[in-house]
Amino acid sequence: MNNANRLTQEVTFSGVGVHSGETCQVRLRPGSPGGGCWMEREGERWPCLAGSVVEVERCTVLGGERTRVSTVEHLFSALAALGVYDCEIQVQGGEIPILDGSALPFVEGLKSCLEPTQAPEPLILNQPIWVGNEQSQVLALPSTICSYQYSLYYPRTPIGYQEASFEPLNESFEQKLAPARTFALEREVEWLRAQGLARGGSLDNALVVLADGFSSPLRVEQEMARHKCLDLVGDLYLLGRPLQARVLAVKAGHRWHVELAKKILRELAENAG
Numbered sequence: 001m002n003n004a005n006r007l008t009q010e011v012t013f014s015g016v017g018v019h020s021g022e023t024c025q026v027r028l029r030p031g032s033p034g035g036g037c038w039m040e041r042e043g044e045r046w047p048c049l050a051g052s053v054v055e056v057e058r059c060t061v062l063g064g065e066r067t068r069v070s071t072v073e074h075l076f077s078a079l080a081a082l083g084v085y086d087c088e089i090q091v092q093g094g095e096i097p098i099l100d101g102s103a104l105p106f107v108e109g110l111k112s113c114l115e116p117t118q119a120p121e122p123l124i125l126n127q128p129i130w131v132g133n134e135q136s137q138v139l140a141l142p143s144t145i146c147s148y149q150y151s152l153y154y155p156r157t158p159i160g161y162q163e164a165s166f167e168p169l170n171e172s173f174e175q176k177l178a179p180a181r182t183f184a185l186e187r188e189v190e191w192l193r194a195q196g197l198a199r200g201g202s203l204d205n206a207l208v209v210l211a212d213g214f215s216s217p218l219r220v221e222q223e224m225a226r227h228k229c230l231d232l233v234g235d236l237y238l239l240g241r242p243l244q245a246r247v248l249a250v251k252a253g254h255r256w257h258v259e260l261a262k263k264i265l266r267e268l269a270e271n272a273g
C-alpha cells in the first residue's frame, strides 16, 4: 500500500471519546487534489500538520485558536497506510472516536471508498534526524525505502521487552499493525480515573496490563509494540507527505513522534532555503 488514494465518498465514524467519555463523530470527505488534509470543528479549520499540534499528553491533540480535537493518531495511521493525503475531516465533539482502540475499524470503513490518485512527493532525508532524551529516542535515517521499528521496555510487567517492525511496501498494515489496541497499565488506569481522565476507556477499547497478564487475549503478537508503531505511523502523517526513511523508536511516545515530525519539516525547509 505505497500508492496514494483519494476518497470517493463521505465516510462517518461515531462512538465514545476515550478521554472525554462523550459521543463524538468524525466525517471524512474527499479533499481537493494536492490540497492536503484539513480538520474542522465548530467553524474553525486547521491543516493536519505538526504545526497544528497543541498537546501530546497521552494522545495527539490538534487545534486552532478556539477549538481542539484529541486522539487523532489512530485515524491518521489508517489514512497514512491507505495513502490518503487530501481530505476534509469534520469533527463533532472534542475527540476522534476510540472505536475498539485500534486502527482496524478505520481501515475497514475507508478501504472500500478509495480510488487511486497521484502520490505526493515523498520526503527524502539526506541526513540522520533524531530527537529524544536519556529515556526515549526516535531516529530517522536516510533510506531507499520506508520502514519503522519500535522497541518498548516495561520492566516488571508482563510486557517486558517488545519490538515491532513494519515495512509499508512489503507488509500489510491491516494485518500487522491495525489490529493492535491501545493499552494501559492497571496502575495508570487507576490514576487516570482519579484525575477524571480516560472517562470513555473500557475493556472494549483498551487492553489493560495487569500484574500477571492482560485483561483480554492478545489479538496479535507483541501487541503493545505494534500499537506504538501504529501511533508512530499516525503521528508522522503530520508531515503531510509520505516519509522515505528508516525510523527507529525506543520507549518513545506522542511527544517525541511529533518532535521528530517538526524537526524533519524544519530541517528540510532550511535545506531547501
Ligand SMILES: [Zn+2]
Residues within 6 Å of the ligand: 073, 074, 182, 227, 231
Ligand atoms: Zn494509540
